[in-house]
Structure formats: structure tokens, C-alpha cells
Amino acid sequence: MSAGAAKIPVTVAEVTPVNELVTRFKFVRRDGGPMPTFSGGAHTVVEMNDRDRVRRNPYSIMSDPGDRGAYSISIRRDDNGRGGSLFMHRQVRPGMEMVISNPVNLFALDLRARKHLLLAGGIGITPFLAQIKQLSAMNGNFELHYSVRSASLASYADELVANHRSRVHLYHDERGEQIDLPALLDGQPLGTHVYVCGPKGMIAWVRNTATALGWPREAVHHEEFLAPASGKPFEVMLARSNKLIRVGEHQSLLEAIEAAGVEAPYLCRGGACGQCETDVLEHEGTFLHKDHWLTPTQCASGTKIMPCVSRFEGRTLVLDR
Amino acid sequence: MTVIFKEETFHDDFTFRNSPEAVKRFPFPFPEDSYMYSVNLEPHKSYRPGSVYERTFDVDEHYVSEMRDRARVLAEDPLRCQSLPHMTLAGWDLLELIMTSKAEEYPELFELHRDGAKWHWINRPLGIEQKFTFLDETTLPYGPMEYITRQTQGDFAVLDQRDENLWMDAGMVTTQADWSLDFDIGMNFFEWHAPVPKAHEMGIFQRALKFLLNVQQGSPARRLNWTMTVNPLLDTSPENYHKWGVMKKDLTLENMGQMMHLRVELQTFFRLPRSNALVFPIRCYLIKLDELVTVPKWARRFHRVIRDLPAELATYKGFVTNRPKIVEWLSKYDDGAPTSPGIWAD
Ligand code: FES
Numbered sequence: 001m002s003a004g005a006a007k008i009p010v011t012v013a014e015v016t017p018v019n020e021l022v023t024r025f026k027f028v029r030r031d032g033g034p035m036p037t038f039s040g041g042a043h044t045v046v047e048m049n050d051r052d053r054v055r056r057n058p059y060s061i062m063s064d065p066g067d068r069g070a071y072s073i074s075i076r077r078d079d080n081g082r083g084g085s086l087f088m089h090r091q092v093r094p095g096m097e098m099v100i101s102n103p104v105n106l107f108a109l110d111l112r113a114r115k116h117l118l119l120a121g122g123i124g125i126t127p128f129l130a131q132i133k134q135l136s137a138m139n140g141n142f143e144l145h146y147s148v149r150s151a152s153l154a155s156y157a158d159e160l161v162a163n164h165r166s167r168v169h170l171y172h173d174e175r176g177e178q179i180d181l182p183a184l185l186d187g188q189p190l191g192t193h194v195y196v197c198g199p200k201g202m203i204a205w206v207r208n209t210a211t212a213l214g215w216p217r218e219a220v221h222h223e224e225f226l227a228p229a230s231g232k233p234f235e236v237m238l239a240r241s242n243k244l245i246r247v248g249e250h251q252s253l254l255e256a257i258e259a260a261g262v263e264a265p266y267l268c269r270g271g272a273c274g275q276c277e278t279d280v281l282e283h284e285g286t287f288l289h290k291d292h293w294l295t296p297t298q299c300a301s302g303t304k305i306m307p308c309v310s311r312f313e314g315r316t317l318v319l320d321r
Numbered sequence: 322m323t324v325i326f327k328e329e330t331f332h333d334d335f336t337f338r339n340s341p342e343a344v345k346r347f348p349f350p351f352p353e354d355s356y357m358y359s360v361n362l363e364p365h366k367s368y369r370p371g372s373v374y375e376r377t378f379d380v381d382e383h384y385v386s387e388m389r390d391r392a393r394v395l396a397e398d399p400l401r402c403q404s405l406p407h408m409t410l411a412g413w414d415l416l417e418l419i420m421t422s423k424a425e426e427y428p429e430l431f432e433l434h435r436d437g438a439k440w441h442w443i444n445r446p447l448g449i450e451q452k453f454t455f456l457d458e459t460t461l462p463y464g465p466m467e468y469i470t471r472q473t474q475g476d477f478a479v480l481d482q483r484d485e486n487l488w489m490d491a492g493m494v495t496t497q498a499d500w501s502l503d504f505d506i507g508m509n510f511f512e513w514h515a516p517v518p519k520a521h522e523m524g525i526f527q528r529a530l531k532f533l534l535n536v537q538q539g540s541p542a543r544r545l546n547w548t549m550t551v552n553p554l555l556d557t558s559p560e561n562y563h564k565w566g567v568m569k570k571d572l573t574l575e576n577m578g579q580m581m582h583l584r585v586e587l588q589t590f591f592r593l594p595r596s597n598a599l600v601f602p603i604r605c606y607l608i609k610l611d612e613l614v615t616v617p618k619w620a621r622r623f624h625r626v627i628r629d630l631p632a633e634l635a636t637y638k639g640f641v642t643n644r645p646k647i648v649e650w651l652s653k654y655d656d657g658a659p660t661s662p663g664i665w666a667d
Binding site for chain 1: 405406407408410414417456481482483484531535537538539540594595596597
């Protein structure tokens with residue numbers, strides 16, 4: 001199978017500042033045709049040609065799944081990140097041609113649920129925007145609890161409240177408001193599914209609280225794309241392609257493999273989908289596993305690595321790639 | 322392309338036959354002289370004009386008769402089509418996939434006109450014309466999955482994806498090789514594959530499941546599977562085993578060429594966009610041994626494959642008792658010459 005999902009050549013139709021940190025980007029097909037239908041929770045991988053390197057970052061599609069005219073994503077600027085969000089904020093203008101991937105959904109609604117309880121933190125609101133549109137169209141039963149830093153950073157809160165007043169609950173950190181999670185989870189009717197997307201701490205808090213309250217694992221869904229961590233540069237031997245490559249400080253192992261012209265599979269580039277799993281043939285050193293995919297036993301075995309997010313420190317690393 | 326639809330039956334008098342053109346395009350499943358169970362998945366891309374791989378959903382000369390057979394089976398047993406409530410959206414996805422690809426790939430047979438949610442569907446071979454509202458079940462005579470699969474050859478397993486697994490939560494199954502939707506509905510991937518010998522130890526299912534979970538929208542996949550069936554029965558369901566199982570006893574060296582059929586399933590896999598479900602169409606192609614041996618390469622190779630097949634696979638595929646007779650019959654067509662690689666006739 002080739003790397004990633006099938007690609008779509010697009011033009012940037014609109015770049016809209018949402019607030020001081022978040023900007024929205026709208027993409028239409030270059031050939032004028034309709035976008036592939038997607039489902040709420042899906043993401044697309046955006047390719048960025050940033051001078052001599054190609055960055056690829058996953059972003060949730062926030063537009064209406066019923067609208068095939070365009071895809072929209074919202075990106076929060078991360079001044080200390082590796083540069084993808086800064087590239088999007090600083091370089092991308094309407095009219096620019098870009099390439100994005102077909103939608104991939106790793107955070108789909110469980111359509112058996114009698115009720116969907118959506119918990120968003122900050123920019124984690126984006127997959128829910130599409131899910132809410134999908135649920136509204138199907139008359140689905142949902143409730144959104146959205147935690148924001150301040151009113152001015154509450155992306156799309158006004159629109160959500162205007163359209164779904166009774167179903168939307170907002171919490172402002174700066175006013176000291178917090179979701180009363182145990183009470184919220186405890187009071188849900190049987191058949192409720194809970195979905196969480198937001199900062200790492202929030203995801204862990206929701207999953208742990210739900211487990212402690214006896215929620216079945218299958219009824220708790222989360223999505224988090226990890227940004228690849230920076231770290232010390234290291235060298236890797238790609239055995240099948242017979243290439244020795246160097247992974248830079250701010251580069252991921254996957255990016256370094258791609259930069260060497262070697263095809264490597266991926267779907268999420270965030271440690272969640274399992275697609276990039278690669279066999280380790282030899283190593284002398286320590287793995288810095290960062291993904292959500294490998295089991296602790298697999299991590300300890302030293303035979304697998306997820307190159308989209310994980311790194312290595314040591315003398316030799318030989319991969320089956 | 323013009324397809325001439327044949328009048329034929331898949332029960333009682335069994336008038337099913339392949340025309341010489343249909344024999345030529347038959348998906349013979351053996352690329353080499355031996356067979357072992359494998360995942361053998363490849364992208365479902367248009368390939369070889371005229372072959373069964375050319376279109377998204379192949380429509381051939383048996384279409385009209387097969388659809389009549391499906392209606393007959395459903396009338397006897399409505400449980401062959403089921404859909405759990407959460408799968409209705411996937412049914413619409415499937416309807417859209419089939420209607421749009423058929424209308425595009427067979428414009429002389431099918432038409433689809435869309436004006437927003439107002440759709441107008443024309444199926445010429447079956448004489449159907451239907452105006453309906455997309456996503457509004459009340460505007461169709463059946464649920465969306467049942468409606469469209471009553472007009473599409475092959476069985477359909479519609480799988481929900483959750484908890485890193487696939488669940489058989491809907492389907493239309495009337496042309497199956499001895500399995501039953503009614504037994505399997507609600508089961509996950511490992512549960513419904515439980516009876517396949519050897520495959521578990523080989524880790525095949527783990528690998529296949531991982532592949533399927535990652536089938537992407539716009540990148541469908543396919544594989545071939547096969548078995549043997551006595552008489553051209555599309556419906557070899559466990560529910561009706563008492564009716565077709567006994568036919569295996571009637572097989573002789575004299576009637577072998579007419580009665581024994583190679584049964585090939587073209588299985589495809591599509592990610593459905595609205596529901597994120599996976600659909601698994603299983604199209605069944607039948608060929609009599611008399612028809613098969615008109616292609617010398619297939620005749621030779623099929624003899625070798627059947628002769629050397631491990632006993633547990635012959636048992637699983639249900640022809641172990643008849644195997645000596647089948648091998649004896651086929652041996653007359655094997656002159657020992659080498660065969661060329663690949664599945665296509667020379
Ligand atoms: S690309 Fe998804 S886990 Fe690495």
C-alpha cells in the first residue's frame with residue numbers, strides 16, 4: 001500500500017482569522033469538482049512546501065459533512081512548535097495551491113449511541129464542529145461541554161450557542177469554571193457515548209474518571225494527534241533501501257525517511273493510527289516511544305517503532321524500511 | 322459495451338450457462354499450480370478492459386437472472402437481508418456508491434439524476450424507475466441497503482468499525498458459500514472467521530484485520546476466494562444445506578463436467594464516507610468444469626491445485642469426499658505441460 005491516503009489537489013479559497021491564535025483555512029478542489037464526502041471526526045493531512053522541506057500535518061475537518069463544496073480546518077498557532085502551524089499562519093494566502101489527503105476518520109461517532117456527550121478543550125473543538133453538523137442533520141441526541149481559556153479565545157463558541165443553545169455548555173478557565181466531570185458522567189442515560197478531544201491532560205482526566213465510574217471502555221472515545229517531539233539528532237540505517245539517514249533535531253523520523261526518498265506508510269502522523277509501524281532489525285541505544293499505538297510490551301521488546309512521533313538515542317538503529 | 326442478459330435459473334432445472342465470452346473473462350483464481358490460503362489483497366483499480374476487474378461493480382450476462390434468484394430467496398427467507406438500526410446511514414452510503422458508479426460506468430444501462438437530495442434512478446435491465454429523497458427512508462420501497470442490493474449482483478456484508486474491530490451489523494446475503502448472515506449478524510471479525518482452519522495459527526486474520534481497518538476512502542481493495550459447488554447454486558446457505566448438501570452424492574464421472582462448478586468470489590472492500598463503515602461486496606462467479614476445461618491452461622492447473630490441496634482445506638471447502646473423482650476427471654485434461662504464471666488464459 002502506498003504512503004498515506006489518496007491526495008487531492010486544492011486551492012486555498014479563504015484564510016480567516018478567528019481570534020488572536022486561531023485561523024481558519026478553506027480548501028476547494030483545483031478541478032472545481034466536489035470534495036469526497038466525509039464523516040464527522042475525520043481529518044485531512046495538509047502538505048506544506050516550506051522552502052526545502054515538505055511538512056505534513058493532520059487537521060480535523062470542521063466543515064459540514066453534508067457540504068461537498070469545500071473543506072475547512074482551523075489551526076491554532078504554536079509559536080514554540082516545529083513550524084507547521086506558523087507556516088500555515090504566515091505563508092498561506094487565498095489562491096495558493098496545496099495538496100491535502102482524502103479524509104481519514106479515526107474519531108468516528110459510534111452510531112449505536114443513544115446520546116453523544118462531546119467534551120472539547122480549546123482547539124479540540126474542531127472535530128466536534130463537523131460531528132455536531134452531522135448529528136443535527138440526523139436529529140441525533142448530543143450535548144457539548146466546551147472548555148476555553150477565555151471568552152476571546154473561545155473559537156466558534158458564539159456560533160455554537162446561537163445554533164444549539166440548550167445543548168452547549170461553556171466553561172471559561174479565566175473565570176475558574178471547570179466541567180464537573182464526575183457529576184456529568186454519572187448523570188448520563190444508559191447508551192451514552194463520550195468523546196473527548198483537547199489537551200493531553202484533559203483526555204487523561206476524562207478517560208480515567210470514566211473508568212473509575214465504571215464506564216465501558218468501548219463507550220469512551222478520544223482523539224489526540226501528537227506533534228512529533230524534537231530531540232537530539234540521530235542516525236538510522238534503512239536496511240531495505242540501503243540508505244543511511246540522519247534525523248534532525250526538529251525533524252521526525254518519518255519526515256527524515258521521506259526526505260531520503262523512501263516511501264513509508266502513514267495516515268495520522270500523530271501516533272494514533274498504527275499505519276507507520278516499522279520493524280527494528282538492530283539497535284544499540286534507547287527508544288523514545290511517544291505513540292499511542294504500541295503496547296508497553298512491544299515498546300519494551302525493542303522490535304518496533306512508530307516513526308511519525310518516536311525517536312531514538314544511541315549508536316545504531318537499523319530499520320526494515 | 323452491450324451486455325445480453327440471459328434467461329436462466331440457479332435452482333430446480335439449473336439452466337445456468339456461461340457464454341464463451343463469459344468463460345474468457347472468468348476470474349480464475351490460481352496464479353500458480355498450487356494453492357495455500359493467503360490474504361492476497363490488492364488495490365481495487367480498473368484493470369484489463371473486459372475483465373471482471375474493469376468496473377467498480379461488474380454487471381454481466383447473468384445480472385437479470387441473478388436478481389430474480391435473489392428475489393426468490395428473499396421471498397422464502399426475509400432474514401437473508403438484515404440491518405441493525407445504527408447501520409441505516411451505511412445503507413445510504415452504499416446506495417450512493419453503487420448508483421453513482423453504475424451510472425457512470427454503464428450509462429446505457431443505468432442513470433442517476435441528482436438535484437440536491439431529490440434523486441431519480443433508472444435501472445433499464447430490471448425496468449425500474451424510482452424518484453426518491455436521499456437520506457429519507459420513507460421515499461423508498463425498502464431500506465436503502467435492501468433497495469440497492471436487490472439490484473446488484475453479489476452479497477454485501479456491511480461492517481461497522483469500532484474498538485479496533487469490524488462488526489457484521491448489516492448485510493444482504495443470498496449467494497453465499499455456506500455461511501449465514503442470520504448466524505453471523507452482530508459478530509466481530511474474529512468471531513465470524515472462527516471456523517477457518519490453519520488461518521488463525523498463521524496470523525492471517527490479525528494481518529487482514531489490520532489491513533481492512535485501514536482501508537481508506539477512495540482506495541478500495543479486492544481479493545479472490547474460491548470453493549466448489551455441485552450444480553450452479555448461488556444460494557448454498559447453511560439454512561438450506563438439507564436441500565443442496567445431498568446433491569454432492571449424485572456426482573459421477575459421467576456428469577462431472579456439467580454438475581461440478583468452480584465457485585469464485587471476487588471480494589472487494591470500500592470505506593463508506595458518511596458512516597465510516599466498511600462494505601464488503603462478495604460477488605460470486607460460477608463455471609462448470611466442462612466450461613473451465615475449454616481453457617487448456619486452466620484445465621492443467623486446476624487439476625494440479627485440486628490434487629495437491631491439503632486435506633483440511635478440501636474438507637473446509639466441502640469437497641473432500643468427491644476429490645478423488647474430481648481429480649480423476651480433471652487428470653484427462655492435464656498433459657503435464659508447464660503452465661504460464663498469472664490467472665489469465667494464454
Ligand atoms: S502515522 Fe499514524 S501512528 Fe504513525
